[in-house]
Amino acid sequence: MLNEKMTSDKKLKIHKSLTYDILDGMVDWVRVIDRNGVIIYANKTMEEAVGKSLVGSKCYRSLNKECPCKRCITEAAIATGVTSEKEEKIGDKIYSVKSSPVTDANGNIYAAVEVFRDVTRERKLEKEVMRKNKKMSKDLGFSRRLQKRILPEKGNYGSAYIDYIYRPSEVLSGDMFDVFHIDENNLGIYISDVVGHGVSASMMTMFVRQTMRAIKNYYKSPSQAISELHKNFIDLNLDDDKYFTIFYGVINKKDKTFTYVNGGHNSIPLLIRNNDTKLLKTEGFPISYLFDEIKYNENTIDIKVGDKLLLYTDGILEAKNKQGEQFGLERLLDIVSTDKNCIKSIEEKIDNFNCYTQEDDFAILKAKIVD
Numbered sequence: 001m002l003n004e005k006m007t008s009d010k011k012l013k014i015h016k017s018l019t020y021d022i023l024d025g026m027v028d029w030v031r032v033i034d035r036n037g038v039i040i041y042a043n044k045t046m047e048e049a050v051g052k053s054l055v056g057s058k059c060y061r062s063l064n065k066e067c068p069c070k071r072c073i074t075e076a077a078i079a080t081g082v083t084s085e086k087e088e089k090i091g092d093k094i095y096s097v098k099s100s101p102v103t104d105a106n107g108n109i110y111a112a113v114e115v116f117r118d119v120t121r122e123r124k125l126e127k128e129v130m131r132k133n134k135k136m137s138k139d140l141g142f143s144r145r146l147q148k149r150i151l152p153e154k155g156n157y158g159s160a161y162i163d164y165i166y167r168p169s170e171v172l173s174g175d176m177f178d179v180f181h182i183d184e185n186n187l188g189i190y191i192s193d194v195v196g197h198g199v200s201a202s203m204m205t206m207f208v209r210q211t212m213r214a215i216k217n218y219y220k221s222p223s224q225a226i227s228e229l230h231k232n233f234i235d236l237n238l239d240d241d242k243y244f245t246i247f248y249g250v251i252n253k254k255d256k257t258f259t260y261v262n263g264g265h266n267s268i269p270l271l272i273r274n275n276d277t278k279l280l281k282t283e284g285f286p287i288s289y290l291f292d293e294i295k296y297n298e299n300t301i302d303i304k305v306g307d308k309l310l311l312y313t314d315g316i317l318e319a320k321n322k323q324g325e326q327f328g329l330e331r332l333l334d335i336v337s338t339d340k341n342c343i344k345s346i347e348e349k350i351d352n353f354n355c356y357t358q359e360d361d362f363a364i365l366k367a368k369i370v371d
Contacts, residue, residue, distance in 0.1 A: 029095070029116035032102060033059045033074050040111060059114075063090055073099040077112040093120045147172060147202055150209060152179040159187050159253035160309075160367040165347050167315075168361050174201030174244075175313045175363040178209055182216050182250065188225075190248035191311040191365055193265065195241070204244055207236070212248075222248050222261040223296040226284075230263075230294050233287050243288035247311060251303070253371050258303045261296040263287055267317060268329075271301065272308040272336050280309075307369045310336060315362025316346065319354045327353050342366070 020043075023030050029046035031039050031054065039062060042054035054062045060069060073084035077099040085098040095116040102111040147168075154163050162179050174194035182188050192208045194201040211232045212225070219225040226248055247269055249260030260269075264286030271278040282299045285291065303309075312332075319327040327350055339345040343364045350362070 028118075030113065031059070031062075031116075032111050032113045034111045035078055037068065037072075037074070046116070063088070073097065074112040074114060077101045078109050081109055087119070088116070090116075093118055094123050095119065147205070150206075152177070156370065157181070157187055159251050159369065159371045160189075161370050162365070162367055163343060164363065164365040165343050166363045167347075169197060169315070172198055172202035173361040173363075174198075174205060175315065175361040176205035176208055177311065177363055177365045178212060179365075179367070180213060180216055182220055185252055185254040186220060187251040187253070188212070188216050188248070189251065189309070189311070189365070189367055190246055191265070191269075191313065191363065192244055192246040193267070193313045193361075194244040197361060200242075204242065207233070208244065208246065220250065221298065222250055222259055223298045226261050226263050226287075226296050227294060230287050230291075234289065234292065238289075240289050243286050245286045249309070251309075251367070251369070256303055257300050258309065259298050259300040261298055263296065267312050267314045269312070270308075270310040270333075270336060271303070272310060272342070273304075273306070275337055277333055277337050303369050305369055305371065308342075309367040309369075310342070311365040311367075312346075313361065313363045316350065316364065319350045319362070321353050 024044035026043060026045060029049065030041075030043040031046055032041040034040050037059050039054045039057055039059055042062075047054055050062060059074065060067065071086060073086050076082070076084040078101060081101050083098060083100040085096065088095045088097050096119045097114055097116050099112045099114045101109045102113050103109050148166070151164070151166060152162060155161065157179055158181070160179075164177065166173070166175070166177075168175070174197055175192070176194070177189075177191040179187065179189050190212060192205065194204040194208075208229070211229055215225055215228050215232075219228055226246065229246070245265040246263040247260065247265040247267075248263070249258050249269075251258050258271075260280060260282065262282045262284040264284055269280045271280055278301075280299070280301070282297065284296045285294050316332060317326060317328055321327075331349065331353075332346065335345050335349060336342045343366050346364055
């Protein structure tokens with residue numbers, strides 16, 4: 001029996017020795033503090049870092065403080081029996097400190113063990129990320145304001161009165177439209193939808209706008225203009241997953257005609273005359289790298305004063321409600337056939353339909369023929 005007790009005591013001694021060896025080998029600082037705030041154990045790593053023996057000293061003095069911490073997590077851990085944590089700045093470093101209660105064989109809390117983990121590098125990285133995010137947010141905000149400012153002005157363009165609604169799903173949009181004078185009789189109008197969202201899509205909208213405005217005086221034919229736009233796009237030598245759709249038309253106030261082409265734009269524009277609505281259907285390929293050269297077919301329709309041309313992007317038709325049902329073309333046609341202020345009604349109906357959660361960019365452009 002005596003030999004068994006000696007063996008048991010020896011095992012316990014070895015176990016305690018092993019425990020201290022493990023604690024001394026830890027990279028983190030470890031110390032144990034009793035109910036009076038006195039250190040009863042500190043691992044080798046911590047004592048080497050502070051350069052002195054810590055056992056028997058007050059916990060706050062070991063960190064070169066003149067008075068106890070305003071928020072003592074060790075007192076909290078001992079009083080509540082719940083692990084508590086905080087961050088502590090010690091010298092030029094930041095530590096994450098966790099204090100856990102220590103109990104005796106009867107389950108009574110008599111001390112708390114504190115573990116200090118150096119998180120200086122993580123906090124510096126977080127600070128740098130926050131700084132860069134702040135700068136990025138500022139840059140994105142500027143880009144958003146710029147993107148909105150290059151939109152055409154609402155109002156009278158001689159042959160047509162222009163109104164629109166433009167709402168990105170993110171800070172920047174892949175939807176873009178424009179209206180411009182080609183000459184005294186012709187007014188160009190287009191709407192474009194770039195694949196994706198955000199910065200890359202918004203940069204592509206800038207390319208579309210600048211290219212269309214650069215070639216409008218040289219290619220009065222919509223089909224020739226879009227073919228030239230495609231050639232300019234190919235010259236960019238971008239990745240294969242970059243592409244966009246465009247619907248472009250020219251209003252001729254002298255001949256009272258609207259000539260248009262469709263570059264893969266699947267949101268079919270509408271001609272609204274009184275209470276009748278006509279879909280301006282025509283086929284054409286998106287602007288992409290699938291083909292080296294594309295020719296587009298033109299369609300021409302007669303227009304008269306009071307007619308309205310409605311161009312829009314797929315964010316309108318593909319807006320979804322909670323059940324996953326899309327807004328769809330039929331709902332759009334119902335609105336435009338009965339409501340004179342149709343674009344505002346479209347926006348309100350979509351907001352109510354999808355409970356004000358917008359997943360995609362959307363844009364609506366209305367041109368009312370006035371001359």
